[in-house]
Amino acid sequence: MAGYIIRRLFSLIPVLAVVAIVVFLIIHITPGDPAAMILGEGASPEQIEELRHEMGLDQPIVTQFFLWLTNVFKGDFGDSYFLGKSVLQAFWENLGPTVSLAILAQIIGVTLALVFGIIAARYRGTRLDELVMGGSLFGISVPSFLLGSILILLFSVQLKIFPVSGYQPLSEGLGEHLKYLILPGITLGIMQAALITRMTRSSLLDVLSENFIKTAKAKGLKEKSILLGHALRVAFLPILTVIGESFGGLVTGAAVTEALFNIPGLGQLIISGISRRDYPLLQGSILLITVVYVLINLIVDLLYAVIDPRVRNSYRS
């Protein structure tokens, strides 16, 4: 198993290399000049040229790339042009809120999805099934800003249960932390649930037509034990894949929801970086997000082995 993890970590290297090159190129090819951004509209071309020289932006792009890459290997991702701190620090500060939100949203999403997915599979073809499937279609289709706005209107403005927006770190206490995260968590959770519910239902239906389910029934097992004890364990593999993928998506791309609820997360960080052409910040955070994404995938793959003994065997060899 340890050998497998090490091999997987090594396979990270080419992925990161490709991401580094592509991100670097796209950022530098995109029109827009950080020097001009820093100096503002009144700057003369000479001033801009001078700052470009200071920042090293007048050097050939290959030179710039290798300079950046060497520093990255040393663990130095550079400093943000605008934030007044290192890229690593900014990334680290914004990772916390995003991960908190992602975990909460995923807990809400998976719980809803398993409950409704199992119900839909158990009562397949009935009105209940149609209702759940219709609901999940709604969840997939509704845009997050709309769902979020409705929740704000209902729970913050009308009922005044939760704050409209903002964020409190965990150090302020779990209650305070969750109070701010619950509405964005529900917004993202419902959207996650919609997708995972469909996967749960179809995966369960596949498994329920397998022969070993008949064996379980012929043994005299109750329907509940067949569904939860026998079918769900086997059906969980593809569900886990979707959970992993969507969790990766949450960590990296909940920008709209973060903006709506004004949560200082990675989405916000990157969007502000793009609009201000903050090259080091963008390059660094995208590379780091890639690492996070790949690590999440690795964890999912390792969880397969926990669930399925056949996968366990293949990792050993």
Added chain:
Amino acid sequence: MEKEKQPLLKINNLKTTFSTYKGELSAVDGVSLELNEGEILGIVGESGCGKSVTAESILQLLDENTTTYDGEIIFNGKNLLKSSNRELEEIRGNEISMIFQDPMSSLNPVITIGKQIAESVRIHQKLSKKESMKKAVELLRLTGIPSPEQRVKEYPHEISGGMRQRVMIAMALSCQPKLLIADEPTTALDVTIQEQILKLMLQFQKELNMGIVLITHDFGVVANYCTKVAVMYLGQVIEETDVKSLFSRPLHPYTVGLINSVPQLDGDRSKELATIKGVVPSLTQIPKGCRFAPRCPLATEKCLEEMPNLESAKENHQVRCWHYEKVLEGELQYVN
């Protein structure tokens, strides 16, 4: 006069229907069978003739959303088709057990075989986890699996097909059932293993005085192991008798055809192997008269129009054919 003994299993006019998008399909149409304690009833026929559906109907294992059962299945004096879910759960795996055709896919791939056996013991005998696991080891030992203490910790993909079928047998016999339904238990196995598995079943059958419903398409198995036979075609029983009568004088042209098509070791090699022409029609195209008529060498106008009933041709020998007398008179060649 001694009161007649009640049969262990009595199926009366069983009809199993599937509702599909093509309409109502009648997979089993009026099957009646009887089995006493200690008897082995063979059900034979081609693929798609309703053998497995009959077997699974006994325990009502088919998809409940699309299947309707009609008729009576009386086990130990109790009509299973009228029993509640809870009553059925108590009978399944306890008084009636089942072994399936494909041991590869009939065991849960993510649960150890020990747990899978222990589970049936636990639910029916209210044993603790530890006790039921001990019982699982014992059961595996009885089925002849070496070092069962190790094996119980293994997963189905780690053991061979023959071994898996032994696990299925251990599971099925864990509560010493009165009736065992074996749906082609050896079809997916090597010939050498087939014999071992059947012998194992027979050994337990004698010890427990079980009744067995053995579904097969292998006449060799029927001849060697069964007490009586029912031949099925397209959802109906077309001939039913004891094994000796069947092989000495089959009466239905279909049965004759089936037995003739079994290759003989000492047969005439220059002669072509007998076959039954055509294929079993699908359930959406059931013939109007005798269901076998379109493929039958003896079919007449009457056969195509009117369905014959299953009637007694001789003592203990039922046949569903308008022309069985012609078969008796030797109009069809029977090579056995």
